[in-house]
Amino acid sequence: MVTVEDSRPQDLTHLHPVARELAKLPAEERLHRIRADRWIGYPKAMDAVERLGVLFRWPRKQRMPNLLLVGPTNNGKSMIVERFRRTHPSVTGPDGENIPVVCMQMPSEPSELRFYTAILSAIGAPFRPHLRLPEAERLALSLLRAVGVQMLVIDEFHNVLAGRGEKRREFLNLLRFLGNDLRIPLVGVGTREAYLAVRSDDQLENRFEPFILPLWEVGDECRSLLASFAASFPLHSRSLIDTEDMARYLLARSEGTIGELARLLTAAAVAAVESGEERINHRTLAMADYIGPSERRKVFEKQLL
Structure with missing residues (x-):
C-alpha cells in the first residue's frame, strides 16, 4: 500500500x-x-536479436544455419526471443494465418510424438487426442508450411538430455530432419546442458552456432x-x-x-x-x-x- x-x-x-x-x-x-516487464537493450542482447535477424533473412537452402542461445537460468534468454518474436508478429490475412516465428517448448521427456504435439500446440492447431506419430508428423509439417514459418525457436532445449541412449539419438536425428525438410533455421534456447546435448552429435554441433549469455x-x-x-x-x-x-x-x-x-x-x-x-x-x-x-x-x- x-x-x-x-x-x-x-x-x-x-x-x-x-x-x-x-x-x-x-x-x-x-x-x-x-x-x-521491461526491455533493456544492453549490447549483448541487441547482438543476439541482430543475429536472430540475420538467420531469419537467410536464403533457404539444403543445410540451414542454426543458433544455440545459451546461458544460466533467468539470464534474459526468453526475453530476447520474445523481443524478436514481437518484431515478427503473426498476421491473419485472406489466405489464413501467417506465423513467421514459431516458439515452442521442448517437452520435459523428449519423444518425437510429444515434440510434434508441442509444435501443434504452439501454432494453435486443433488436433484430436491420441495421435499416432506418423499422423502427428504429417500434420505438424504441413501446418508449419501452411503458416509460412521462417524460424522455429525451441526453448528448454537442454531437455534433450532427459532422453537416454537410442531415444536421444532418435530425437537428435529428428532435429536434423526438421531443418532439412523445412529449410528454416532452428534456434535452441537453454542452459549449458543444451550445448552439451548438441556436442553429443557431431553433425548437430557443426550446424548450431553457440551464442553465450554469461553471468x-x-x-x-x-x-x-x-x-x-x-x-x-x-x-x-x-x-x-x-x-x-x-x-x-x-x-x-x-x-x-x-x-x-x-x-x-x-x-x-x-x-x-x-x-x-x-x-x-x-x-x-x-x-x-x-x-x-x-x-x-x-x-x-x-x-x-
Whole structure:
C-alpha cells in the first residue's frame, strides 16, 4: 500500500522520455508500471536479436544455419526471443494465418510424438487426442508450411538430455530432419546442458552456432545496464546505482543474472514509491521484498525438514 502523497516533480531529466510521462501518474499507477516487464537493450542482447535477424533473412537452402542461445537460468534468454518474436508478429490475412516465428517448448521427456504435439500446440492447431506419430508428423509439417514459418525457436532445449541412449539419438536425428525438410533455421534456447546435448552429435554441433549469455560481472557494461534500469523506473529522484560499489553489491545479491537483478531493482523501486524515498538506494534496497536465489533455496529446504 502506498503511504505517502504523490509529489509533482519539475525535473525528470534523469528518466527516459517514456518513463518521464509515467512518473507524472499517481503512485498506484506507477507501481503497476514498475512491476511490468521491461526491455533493456544492453549490447549483448541487441547482438543476439541482430543475429536472430540475420538467420531469419537467410536464403533457404539444403543445410540451414542454426543458433544455440545459451546461458544460466533467468539470464534474459526468453526475453530476447520474445523481443524478436514481437518484431515478427503473426498476421491473419485472406489466405489464413501467417506465423513467421514459431516458439515452442521442448517437452520435459523428449519423444518425437510429444515434440510434434508441442509444435501443434504452439501454432494453435486443433488436433484430436491420441495421435499416432506418423499422423502427428504429417500434420505438424504441413501446418508449419501452411503458416509460412521462417524460424522455429525451441526453448528448454537442454531437455534433450532427459532422453537416454537410442531415444536421444532418435530425437537428435529428428532435429536434423526438421531443418532439412523445412529449410528454416532452428534456434535452441537453454542452459549449458543444451550445448552439451548438441556436442553429443557431431553433425548437430557443426550446424548450431553457440551464442553465450554469461553471468554479469562488474565493469562498464554492467554499470551501463544499471544506468538504463535507473532511467526506466518512473521515480521522481535520480537513482545513483551505476557505480562500481553499487554494481558489486547488486550482483552479489542477485547472483549475476539479469532476471534476478531486474527482480531486485523492481522490488527496490516499489519500496521507493511506497516509502516516499523516490529513488533506489541502499535504504530502499534494504526495504525491498526480495530474497536471492541461494537464500530462497535455503528457506525452501529448511521448510522441507
